[in-house]
Amino acid sequence: MTTMESPSPTDTAPAATLLTRTVYLAYGVTAYVAFLVVFLWAIAFVENASIVIGGVDIVPRTIDRGGPSTGVVAAVVVDLGLLTLFAAQHSVMARDGFKRRWTRIVPQPIERSTYVLAATACLAALLWWWHPITTTVWDVSTSALRWVLVAASLFGWVLVLTSTFLINHFDLFGLRQVVANARRRPLPPYRFITPLWYGIVRHPIYLGFVIAFWVAPTMTAGHLLFACATTGYVFIGIHLEERDLIRDFGNDYVEYRRRVPMLVPGLRARRASGPAHARVA
Ligand SMILES: C[S@@+](CC[C@H](N)C(=O)[O-])C[C@H]1O[C@@H](n2cnc3c(N)ncnc32)[C@H](O)[C@@H]1O
Numbered sequence: 001m002t003t004m005e006s007p008s009p010t011d012t013a014p015a016a017t018l019l020t021r022t023v024y025l026a027y028g029v030t031a032y033v034a035f036l037v038v039f040l041w042a043i044a045f046v047e048n049a050s051i052v053i054g055g056v057d058i059v060p061r062t063i064d065r066g067g068p069s070t071g072v073v074a075a076v077v078v079d080l081g082l083l084t085l086f087a088a089q090h091s092v093m094a095r096d097g098f099k100r101r102w103t104r105i106v107p108q109p110i111e112r113s114t115y116v117l118a119a120t121a122c123l124a125a126l127l128w129w130w131h132p133i134t135t136t137v138w139d140v141s142t143s144a145l146r147w148v149l150v151a152a153s154l155f156g157w158v159l160v161l162t163s164t165f166l167i168n169h170f171d172l173f174g175l176r177q178v179v180a181n182a183r184r185r186p187l188p189p190y191r192f193i194t195p196l197w198y199g200i201v202r203h204p205i206y207l208g209f210v211i212a213f214w215v216a217p218t219m220t221a222g223h224l225l226f227a228c229a230t231t232g233y234v235f236i237g238i239h240l241e242e243r244d245l246i247r248d249f250g251n252d253y254v255e256y257r258r259r260v261p262m263l264v265p266g267l268r269a270r271r272a273s274g275p276a277h278a279r280v281a
Pocket residue numbers: 163167172191192193194198202203204205206207241245
């Protein structure tokens with residue numbers, strides 16, 4: 001395990017009043033709750049679930065159902081636009097250079113919560129304005145096999161959620177930062193760790209998404225577009241994330257990368273002589 005000092009939220013706001021700290025805490029909790037609601041909606045969206053409460057389906061739009069109906073070309077353009085917005089927000093706002101400039105405007109303790117809120121807004125926009133393209137690509141007719149595929153897809157979501165807890169769920173979603181600030185405590189150092197799934201693949205959260213998006217008993221053209229685009233983004237995200245991790249944790253991460261495969265369990269991991277940016281002096 002390697003650690004790196006995180007900026008203490010109280011360092012940058014020594015004179016923060018109780019009211020300011022309480023407002024930051026409320027902001028962080030709001031961002032987290034908004035994220036949870038939209039994340040649950042995202043699961044229902046991808047799984048094409050209907051959840052009927054009091055005679056009303058609370059999932060009116062899914063990947064294949066209920067969205068605006070237009071021609072295929074318009075649907076592809078809109079859907080790719082929404083996916084690009086989501087990917088751009090994630091890629092840009094997660095980078096250290098952006099964070100350094102951004103925290104001149106947004107106070108350090110709520111930087112992560114602001115990221116979470118922006119990501120949640122982009123995800124909600126994608127779920128709401130997604131244009132289904134319902135041409136069938138494959139459709140498994142055997143009922144038992146359909147259930148196996150649904151279970152496998154749900155396992156993908158379980159992998160995502162459990163992995164966030166393995167590395168630090170509350171840190172990823174900004175809660176730890178606002179709570180530490182409210183209590184005027186410094187943040188514990190940011191740690192590189194490799195528990196459970198992280199000993200099998202380096203990116204279990206992304207693997208979970210790939211499983212959840214690709215394993216479907218019925219695959220439509222719209223769903224396939226979603227799965228292809230998000231998988232492409234996963235590879236870009238991994239490239240950017242690993243560059244940061246190597247910069248922060250040096251040879252520990254290079255060694256981890258040599259030992260543990262990226263996404264496919266058991267697949268040979270990268271050899272020691274990787275590309276130039278993988279080698280740390
Ligand atoms: C959305 S999470 C995705 C983590 C990982 N790529 C995955 O798929 O499980 C991104 C954050 O996780 C952090 N992270 C990735 N691997 C980590 C590890 N082994 N230990 C601690 N933090 C890690 C990155 O620094 C980044 O801030």
